[in-house]
Amino acid sequence: MSIRYDGKVAIVTGAGQGLGRCHAIALAARGAKVVVNDLGGAKDGTGASSDAARAVVAEIEAAGGEAIANGANVAQYTEVEGMVQQAMEKWGRVDILVNNAGILRDKSFTKGGLDDFQLVLDVHLMGTVNCTKAVWDIMRDQSYGRIVVTTSSSGLYGNFGQSNYGAAKMGVIGLMNTLVQEGAKYNIRVNALAPTAGTRMTEGLLPEKAFELLTPETVTPAVLYLVSEDAPNRTILAAGAGAFAVSRIVETEGAWLPVEEQTPEGIAAHWDEISSREGERELTAGFEQSIKMVGKAAENLGIKLD
Numbered sequence: 425m426s427i428r429y430d431g432k433v434a435i436v437t438g439a440g441q442g443l444g445r446c447h448a449i450a451l452a453a454r455g456a457k458v459v460v461n462d463l464g465g466a467k468d469g470t471g472a473s474s475d476a477a478r479a480v481v482a483e484i485e486a487a488g489g490e491a492i493a494n495g496a497n498v499a500q501y502t503e504v505e506g507m508v509q510q511a512m513e514k515w516g517r518v519d520i521l522v523n524n525a526g527i528l529r530d531k532s533f534t535k536g537g538l539d540d541f542q543l544v545l546d547v548h549l550m551g552t553v554n555c556t557k558a559v560w561d562i563m564r565d566q567s568y569g570r571i572v573v574t575t576s577s578s579g580l581y582g583n584f585g586q587s588n589y590g591a592a593k594m595g596v597i598g599l600m601n602t603l604v605q606e607g608a609k610y611n612i613r614v615n616a617l618a619p620t621a622g623t624r625m626t627e628g629l630l631p632e633k634a635f636e637l638l639t640p641e642t643v644t645p646a647v648l649y650l651v652s653e654d655a656p657n658r659t660i661l662a663a664g665a666g667a668f669a670v671s672r673i674v675e676t677e678g679a680w681l682p683v684e685e686q687t688p689e690g691i692a693a694h695w696d697e698i699s700s701r702e703g704e705r706e707l708t709a710g711f712e713q714s715i716k717m718v719g720k721a722a723e724n725l726g727i728k729l730d
Contacts, residue, residue: 427652430455433515434651435507437461437498437555438525440476443574443621446640447522447647448480452489454648456520459511460484461494463525498525498551499543501558508558518559520651521571523552523596533587541588548574548592552599560612569612570651573600575660577618580671597660597673604658605709613657615650618671619643620664637665658708675713677703680720 434451438444440462452458462477477493484491494510496503511518527547529540552573563569578586579593596616603614621643646663649655660671679697681690691698707713722729 427648428455429520429651432519433457433459433511433517434520434522435459435461435511435518435555435559436522436524437551438463439480439522440464441480443619443640443643444522444524445476445480446644447524448491449484449487450644450648451520451522451651452484452491453487457515458484458489458491459494459507460491461496461498461507461525463495463497498523498555499546501554504554504558508555508562512562517566518562519566519568519570521555521559521569522647522651523555523571523573525551526574528586529588530585532585536588541591544588545592545595548589549595549599552596556599556603560607563612564607564610567611569607569610570653570655571603571607571612571614572647572650573597573614573616575616575618577620577662580618580660601658608657613655615656615658616660617643617646617650618660618662619646620662634665639665642666672706674704674706675716676700677705678716678720680724682724 429451432455434448434456436444436448436451436458439448439458439460444462448458448460460477460480462474462480464474464476474493474495477495481491481493492510492514494507496507498504508518525547527544529536529544531537531540556571556573559569559571563571573596574593575596576589576593577583578590579595579597582590600614600616603612607614621638621640642665643663646661646668650659650661662669662671676699679694681694684690685693718729721727
């Protein structure tokens with residue numbers, strides 16, 4: 425089975441270089457018309473230039489594909505609206521959105537300033553919100569949409585010096601989890617990519633031989649799958665060096681405690697049972713946790729909930 429995107433229009437943010445460039449070129453090679461978005465700033469978000477985006481467009485066109493360049497700052501909603509309007513005027517639809525744009529302002533929490541923290545949140549989290557909001561009603565009205573948010577192991581598991589980045593990257597998972605529910609009846613699927621790649625964002629942080637293995641080309645197949653017609657939904661797909669894995673947020677089965685033990689001391693006494701991984705599972709909506717907790721209480725108290 426060949427996965428293609430003929431007739432589909434894709435927007436890829438931060439597509440002037442690195443992962444985004446690779447995503448855009450691969451989508452175009454498989455038939456998609458692509459908006460190559462890139463503010464053209466440095467990896468810390470300073471500066472701006474459309475040269476990188478235009479170069480990617482030229483590369484796509486030279487290979488026989490169709491693309492347009494756009495320099496919108498994803499942190500500015502009015503600019504994002506203009507980008508989406510450009511796509512609609514050119515091709516009349518938007519089917520795929522790959523939220524890839526990002527910056528780094530790495531510092532330990534004690535040394536980092538709140539201005540840097542806010543900027544990283546604005547680009548990674550609000551940038552994803554802005555772009556997704558701008559295409560959401562279009563996808564809803566056409567009953568088709570495939571959206572990828574880009575998370576990170578720094579958000580999922582933590583990484584020293586990246587509290588701002590980690591907070592933003594976990595934030596997009598919360599966004600995904602709710603959008604999956606709201607988009608389901610409109611055939612809008614939302615998934616997350618957790619990439620590990622050797623790009624200017626990771627240069628100098630990895631041993632040279634590891635850096636050489638972690639090419640963007642080894643990550644992009646994950647994006648191509650997540651935006652395909654038969655894509656999964658609400659999936660965190662990790663990718664790097666040609667290896668792929670699914671990350672999940674799970675909850676233990678837990679334990680109900682009698683009223684007299686519903687104290688911090690009671691929790692401490694039953695901690696092994698509460699934290700036991702036996703029977704842990706992935707919940708798919710917030711209310712499932714409420715149902716589980718109430719169900720345990722009702723069972724132990726002999727209350728019928730019908």
